[in-house]
Amino acid sequence: MVELKHITKVFNRNRPDEFTALLDVSLLVRAGKVTVFKGPSGSGKTTLLSIIGAMAKPTSGRVFLEGKEITSLSERFLTEIRRRTFGFIFQQFHLIRGISAIENVMLPATTTGEKHATLRDRALRLLDLFGLSAKARSRVEWLSGGEVQRVAIARALVNNPAVIIADEPTAHLDTRLSMDFLGIMERLNAEGKTIIIASHDPLVYESGMVSRVVEMRDGEIRGPRQSA
Amino acid sequence: MSLLERHRNIIDFALSSLGRRWKKNLALTLVYAFIVFTLASVIFFTEAVKREARAVLKGAPEIVVQRLMAGRHDLIPAGYIDILKKITGVGQVKGRLWGYYFEPSTGANYTIVASGDPPLEPGTIAVGQGVSRTLHAAVGDLIPLRGTDGAYVSFEVARVFSHASELVSADLIEMPAADLRALFGVPAGFFTDLTLKVRNEKELVVVADKIRRLLPDTRPILRDEILRTYDSLFDWRSGLLLVVFAGAVAAFIIFAWDKATSLSMDERREMGVLKAVGWKTSEVIAMKSWEGIIVSLTAFFGGILIAYVHVFFSSALLFEPVLKGWAVLYPRFQLIPHIDPYQVLALFFLTVVPYTVATVIPSWNAATVDPDSIMRL
Numbered sequence: 001m002v003e004l005k006h007i008t009k010v011f012n013r014n015r016p017d018e019f020t021a022l023l024d025v026s027l028l029v030r031a032g033k034v035t036v037f038k039g040p041s042g043s044g045k046t047t048l049l050s051i052i053g054a055m056a057k058p059t060s061g062r063v064f065l066e067g068k069e070i071t072s073l074s075e076r077f078l079t080e081i082r083r084r085t086f087g088f089i090f091q092q093f094h095l096i097r098g099i100s101a102i103e104n105v106m107l108p109a110t111t112t113g114e115k116h117a118t119l120r121d122r123a124l125r126l127l128d129l130f131g132l133s134a135k136a137r138s139r140v141e142w143l144s145g146g147e148v149q150r151v152a153i154a155r156a157l158v159n160n161p162a163v164i165i166a167d168e169p170t171a172h173l174d175t176r177l178s179m180d181f182l183g184i185m186e187r188l189n190a191e192g193k194t195i196i197i198a199s200h201d202p203l204v205y206e207s208g209m210v211s212r213v214v215e216m217r218d219g220e221i222r223g224p225r226q227s228a
Numbered sequence: 229m230s231l232l233e234r235h236r237n238i239i240d241f242a243l244s245s246l247g248r249r250w251k252k253n254l255a256l257t258l259v260y261a262f263i264v265f266t267l268a269s270v271i272f273f274t275e276a277v278k279r280e281a282r283a284v285l286k287g288a289p290e291i292v293v294q295r296l297m298a299g300r301h302d303l304i305p306a307g308y309i310d311i312l313k314k315i316t317g318v319g320q321v322k323g324r325l326w327g328y329y330f331e332p333s334t335g336a337n338y339t340i341v342a343s344g345d346p347p348l349e350p351g352t353i354a355v356g357q358g359v360s361r362t363l364h365a366a367v368g369d370l371i372p373l374r375g376t377d378g379a380y381v382s383f384e385v386a387r388v389f390s391h392a393s394e395l396v397s398a399d400l401i402e403m404p405a406a407d408l409r410a411l412f413g414v415p416a417g418f419f420t421d422l423t424l425k426v427r428n429e430k431e432l433v434v435v436a437d438k439i440r441r442l443l444p445d446t447r448p449i450l451r452d453e454i455l456r457t458y459d460s461l462f463d464w465r466s467g468l469l470l471v472v473f474a475g476a477v478a479a480f481i482i483f484a485w486d487k488a489t490s491l492s493m494d495e496r497r498e499m500g501v502l503k504a505v506g507w508k509t510s511e512v513i514a515m516k517s518w519e520g521i522i523v524s525l526t527a528f529f530g531g532i533l534i535a536y537v538h539v540f541f542s543s544a545l546l547f548e549p550v551l552k553g554w555a556v557l558y559p560r561f562q563l564i565p566h567i568d569p570y571q572v573l574a575l576f577f578l579t580v581v582p583y584t585v586a587t588v589i590p591s592w593n594a595a596t597v598d599p600d601s602i603m604r605l
Contacts, residue, residue, distance in 0.1 A: 050599075050600035079508045098244075111508070113234040116236060116237055155505065
């Protein structure tokens, strides 16, 4: 599905605050599996996610998506790929305040040229799937923590992506909400979605649904192992 | 179709984005609309008054001949009429009687002219709406006027000029020629000035030249010169008002520049989220451009509309003292609605375009951030 070959990512290159976030990382993320990147803060998990998700380009190395190299593509094409292939769930969820839940869910598809009504119906169906149809018109700042989390998941799914990328999704959730989140991910995985999560929460990387845990430290992969 | 839908969706989002920061955007739109309103009011008013003056002067004589004494306007002998009639190309020559009358109790200056058509009965006058208002005089009332001998003579108001002619008749008092001569002490055989009709307009300059040579103590004034004077008078007045408002315009530019070019942290974060969830840089810029265009067009058309109502329906109430220029006798008149598309277009390019560009530049900078930046917040 996604293959990384000798990826290195250096921030602030040739400046006094130069920092190497990833060093010679090679990895194959298989389709239909749940992969977790585990490691402490600053280990390079988020940077790795952004490179896999076509959000950032590596300083060196090559990225392949379904066998095609995407490393040298322009921002325009990378955006197209990102929109079509990946759905993102951010650590802080990053919903846009002041607009309704349904408007937030519609955001990734707003610029696809799809009819507004069709898009709205699809977003509503997604919210319904997560038991949020009654809150569709509510502004996101009025929603509870669990509701915000589910709106963020619905937003990640609106373009029907093949891959869901989640960055520390349980960092701000209590155990019950974390378990809910994992339940939803398991369901999506069962439907055929590839799930990639960065987390240092044992609830996540010890979960039974995880196919593979990749341990990271100081920008490098330390002994990947297949989970049970 | 898909492009239209895309922009429709982007506009929808831009509208909701404006709504989220409605206080800032409302303040910006109001100040912006006020500036457009002011500029458009001055432009509409000046242009309409100039058109009105041109329309009024269309019926005026082609040439007015005044006699000069020591460089000042003096009474002209009636004998000059025959001399002027002999000039080739001159049709009709008429003597006019008129003068100014200062009314100390109201502080108003009236223009008194000898009546023409229809003639007035001796001892009666016709007055303009401004005079009627200032003196509270209606038909049948008596108005005392002080003659050159210091004695007051009462005149009965026989007619009040219609509102339609108020721009030119507000300060006017018309009376029989004999009464005017008696009031101002104009001796028989003299007129205030003479008017000439010239058959061929192309000969005006030649005729004026002949008048100067035949009667060296006179000056011929062409209608076109009066028109030019009116034009420059109203241009000067509108210019004066614009200079006064230049401060306000400058304040607006600073305010708009600040509001339009500075993006709050919230806005930057929002643009980061949009990029992260799959918006292209060009789409984020398009969204911010639509925001600028919406604010700009709303303020522009709002300002133009209010200016239109202000000038053509409330007689430019706010700028009356400067633009109309009467001290006491403000004429109340309705200008004929007219908009010069070129002037509106010029105003559009001077307001909407720079504002929209000003909003796009900072958005451009913010929109080019890496989409992964949001993951580090």
